[in-house]
Amino acid sequence: MLHEALRFYPGGDRAIEVELGDGMDFTINFIVHRLVAAVREARIAGLVDLIPELASFQVNYDPDRISYEDLCHEIEALYAEMGRGVTGTLASRLITIPVLYFDEKTEACVEDYRKDYPEKTPDPELICELNGLPDRAALRRRHASTEYWVAALGFWPGLCSLLALNPTARIIAPKYNPPRTHTPKGAVGLGGALTCIYPDATPGGYQLIGHTPAPTYDGAQRLPDFADSLALFRAGDRVRFKPVERDEYNEIETRVAEGSFRHDIVDYQVFSVDRYLDWAKAQEEASK
Amino acid sequence: MSRTITTVKPGLQTCVQELPGREGFLEQGFPLSGPFDAWSFRQANILVGNDRDTAALECQFMGPTLTFDADMLIAVTGADMSPSVDGAPIPMYATVAVSAGQTLTMGFAKTGARAYLAVSGGIATEPVLGSRAVFHQAGVGGHALIAGQALPVGASEASALYVLPESARPVIGTDRVWEVEALCGPNDDWLDEATIEMFFSTDWQIQTKSSRTGIRLTGPEFGFSDKALNKSPDHGQDPSNIIDHGYPMGAVNLAGQTPIILVNDAPSTGGFINPFTIASAAFWKLAQAKPNETLRFRRVDRDGAAALRAEIDAKTKPEILQNA
Numbered sequence: 001m002l003h004e005a006l007r008f009y010p011g012g013d014r015a016i017e018v019e020l021g022d023g024m025d026f027t028i029n030f031i032v033h034r035l036v037a038a039v040r041e042a043r044i045a046g047l048v049d050l051i052p053e054l055a056s057f058q059v060n061y062d063p064d065r066i067s068y069e070d071l072c073h074e075i076e077a078l079y080a081e082m083g084r085g086v087t088g089t090l091a092s093r094l095i096t097i098p099v100l101y102f103d104e105k106t107e108a109c110v111e112d113y114r115k116d117y118p119e120k121t122p123d124p125e126l127i128c129e130l131n132g133l134p135d136r137a138a139l140r141r142r143h144a145s146t147e148y149w150v151a152a153l154g155f156w157p158g159l160c161s162l163l164a165l166n167p168t169a170r171i172i173a174p175k176y177n178p179p180r181t182h183t184p185k186g187a188v189g190l191g192g193a194l195t196c197i198y199p200d201a202t203p204g205g206y207q208l209i210g211h212t213p214a215p216t217y218d219g220a221q222r223l224p225d226f227a228d229s230l231a232l233f234r235a236g237d238r239v240r241f242k243p244v245e246r247d248e249y250n251e252i253e254t255r256v257a258e259g260s261f262r263h264d265i266v267d268y269q270v271f272s273v274d275r276y277l278d279w280a281k282a283q284e285e286a287s288k
Numbered sequence: 289m290s291r292t293i294t295t296v297k298p299g300l301q302t303c304v305q306e307l308p309g310r311e312g313f314l315e316q317g318f319p320l321s322g323p324f325d326a327w328s329f330r331q332a333n334i335l336v337g338n339d340r341d342t343a344a345l346e347c348q349f350m351g352p353t354l355t356f357d358a359d360m361l362i363a364v365t366g367a368d369m370s371p372s373v374d375g376a377p378i379p380m381y382a383t384v385a386v387s388a389g390q391t392l393t394m395g396f397a398k399t400g401a402r403a404y405l406a407v408s409g410g411i412a413t414e415p416v417l418g419s420r421a422v423f424h425q426a427g428v429g430g431h432a433l434i435a436g437q438a439l440p441v442g443a444s445e446a447s448a449l450y451v452l453p454e455s456a457r458p459v460i461g462t463d464r465v466w467e468v469e470a471l472c473g474p475n476d477d478w479l480d481e482a483t484i485e486m487f488f489s490t491d492w493q494i495q496t497k498s499s500r501t502g503i504r505l506t507g508p509e510f511g512f513s514d515k516a517l518n519k520s521p522d523h524g525q526d527p528s529n530i531i532d533h534g535y536p537m538g539a540v541n542l543a544g545q546t547p548i549i550l551v552n553d554a555p556s557t558g559g560f561i562n563p564f565t566i567a568s569a570a571f572w573k574l575a576q577a578k579p580n581e582t583l584r585f586r587r588v589d590r591d592g593a594a595a596l597r598a599e600i601d602a603k604t605k606p607e608i609l610q611n612a
Contacts (some may be wrong), residue, residue: 012593
């Protein structure tokens with residue numbers, strides 16, 4: 001739910017948390033991105049960095065150039081001007097990520113964790129159980145059946161928080177407790193109402209269901225799709241998962257190793273929130 | 289003659305750092321990085337005639353052994369790692385002229401945890417995303433030095449020899465207790481009142497599992513407010529869980545019951561609350577505090593934090609240098 005007004009919380013002497021609402025919700029997130037775009041465009045002196053998140057954004061500023069109070073007022077004024085109606089469009093690319101579901105790398109990672117925590121139900125079975133899915137094949141079908149919205153990036157270079165755009169394809173999952181110390185690079189995970197792709201070998205807490213051989217982070221900028229950016233995704237992009245079998249997975253892996261792999265990216269698409277919301281409502285009604 | 293520095297021994301994670309760090313990429317998950325103790329870092333730079341934000345080396349716990357391939361000015365500040373040139377001890381917080389072929393040796397930190405080495409002309413590695421600051425864990429901007437590695441050094445005309453007055457240097461105490469200024473927020477309203485008081489009246493031990501990513505603390509349990517205990521399920525089950533949001537640098541991040549202070553290489557976002565944030569001008573203390581030492585937090589407001597910033601700012605400007 002959207003708050004009545006923006007809520008400002010100071011984060012030390014150089015940051016402000018601006019909270020727009022409460023909930024992992026597409027509408028709130030879309031408004032977050034519109035407001036962040038407006039703040040960016042206003043080129044406020046002393047503003048250093050912006051981090052859009054699901055229902056909030058963080059502003060980093062230079063307190064010797066602008067005060068906390070002045071910055072809050074400027075952001076409030078921009079929000080008042082923008083309005084809270086959920087309309088408008090954003091530029092949005094569509095990126096397709098090949099996934100080998102229930103691959104041996106993530107299965108080994110899950111089994112490794114279960115050596116220490118044998119009571120933990122293996123990730124795919126746990127998710128099936130919690131989401132009323134009969135088996136792994138149904139889980140794969142549902143996970144690959146919708147486009148996802150890149151709601152936010154962070155935690156690690158290139159790590160994305162993806163929200164399912166089709167409300168009937170939403171999958172929920174608890175996070176590991178305690179978290180894993182290791183996750184294979186390229187693992188596809190589920191946590192809360194989000195999906196993510198681990199861009200690198202990192203610790204992690206999401207339930208793992210598959211693996212992509214296509215890199216989402218390339219620190220060396222070796223592949224052509226990373227010429228302009230080390231990280232593949234931008235907030236506001238959309239992502240689709242394409243199930244692949246072992247032979248296609250191996251072929252992609254070879255092309256990545258050779259440096260000739262190209263991502264499937266459809267650029268210059270415009271995402272209209274009004275039309276999307278109408279569609280999402282129709283999907284929900286049709287499923288009843 | 290090439291202006292380079294050659295690594296003989298790398299020390300324990302010696303990295304190139306630069307100010308202000310990698311700005312503009314937090315939203316893609318890249319941490320700011322930059323020197324952990326910016327006070328000592330800037331003083332090393334002004335001593336060798338550089339702009340105070342120029343790229344220099346940060347040495348952790350044990351310093352490197354380096355050979356200079358050209359004549360240059362150097363300065364060592366921060367933790368005392370017993371620096372010596374060709375076996376003869378050199379003073380810290382002072383400009384030292386070295387000749388081509390000479391070797392700087394640094395050892396274990398006797399006081400503090402991080403030393404800074406600046407060279408005239410600055411370290412001239414290739415910037416990545418606009419900065420030379422290294423995020424070692426993800427290899428952004430390079431990695432820690434390895435034996436045999438040569439670092440390029442920029443051109444410089446500097447020749448003046450300076451010393452920093454004692455009164456302007458950071459004081460690294462020997463009593464193993466640090467008073468660190470902290471502000472409430474952004475999520476102090478997720479804790480109960482008694483816990484907020486407890487935070488500022490407790491001796492917190494620094495765990496050995498601490499790094500440029502986070503300083504883990506051991507201390508009493510946290511108690512939560514209604515806001516944390518009665519929230520929408522989107523936040524997650526644990527009272528310290530929150531809908532993912534940005535993590536301010538210096539935030540005291542509460543993962544379950546373990547407070548972790550998020551520092552230069554920390555994640556920029558996540559799903560745990562940050563009830564307190566360290567004043568930016570107190571960061572250098574976190575950089576110099578060692579595992580098993582004690583942190584005591586002193587509550588300041590934004591004006592208090594601004595006064596601390598101004599004090600350190602004045603001590604990191606070339607005007608304070610004295611001729612050697």
